[in-house]
Amino acid sequence: MFEGNETLDRFKKFGRICAAAVVLATVSACATPPSDPEALKAYENANDPLEPFNRAMFGLHNTIDMIAIKPTAATYDAVVPVFVQDMVSNFLTHLKQPIVFANSLLQGNVQAAGDTLGRFMFNTIAGVGGLFDPASGAGIQKHDEDFGQTLAVWGVPETPYLFIPLFGPTTVRDGAGSLVDYYADPFNRWAWNTDRDGLPLGRSAAEGFNFRARNLKKLDELEKTSLDFYATIRSIYRQQRRDAVHNGVPQELDDPYLADDSNENLFDDPASPDKDQVSMN
Secondary structure, three states, X not given: OOOHHHHHHHHHHHHHHHHHHHHHHHHOOOOOOOOOXXXXXXXXXXXXXXXXXXHHHHHHHHHHHHHHHHHHHHHHHHHOOHHHHHHHHHHHHHHOHHHHHHHHHHOOOHHHHHHHHHHHHHHHHOOXXXXXXXXXXXXXXXXXXXXXXXXXXXXXXXXOEEEEOOOEEXXXXXXXXXXXXXXXXXXXXXXXXXXXXXXXXXXHHHHHHHHHHOOHHHHHHHHHHOOOHHHHHHHHHHHHHHHHHOOOOOOOOOOOOOOOOOOOOOOOOOOXXXXXXXXXX
């Protein structure tokens, strides 16, 4: 096993290589702004100058999902009891609370920080290390703050939309925020410093797989009913991120692919499987 600092350096180098590859790949993939005024307005509202590249990555992601992820997730959903799935989801959410707490403070939201700290302590003790969620039953509000939201609160603009295979929809700002959260996370840093280098990546994979398994029906439904599945996912993601940044205060998003708000919670952490509720994660 590598030492924690050496492993962190390797991750950083890998991240720089990936970033360089994305830049090179997208230089020739940028969409050309249309000259028609109405089309130009729609182009600007979508905030997706990398659309050709993003659509290619979206197609690659869906191919991987169809071949490997979805069948495995369907088996997991069918075989593993719901209460065990709930415990897995609760534990993964519990591990995120220190980052949620830190970002709440960075955003100046003392109330959210207090709620998050209270939830973490309550669920650690009464929830058997976070496997159960008695804090919700006690009325302690759940928050989901990340460094992408923090950057937005600090005034960093939305930045262009970006789709990364396996990772999913994001923006340049939110993707950078995710990297900061990943490297700053206490659990990840503990793993790297104690020669448990595979745990952070395993945890990230578990979070993605948990989301996919618990939202099989919802995503299938969305794909079947969407005229343009890519554009629908993009619109839902952008709407949710705006709602998250503004703590639920409605914000106007002029995008024709977002016909209603019935899917507005698509990219939140799932509290229960989609067979029991409509909203997702």
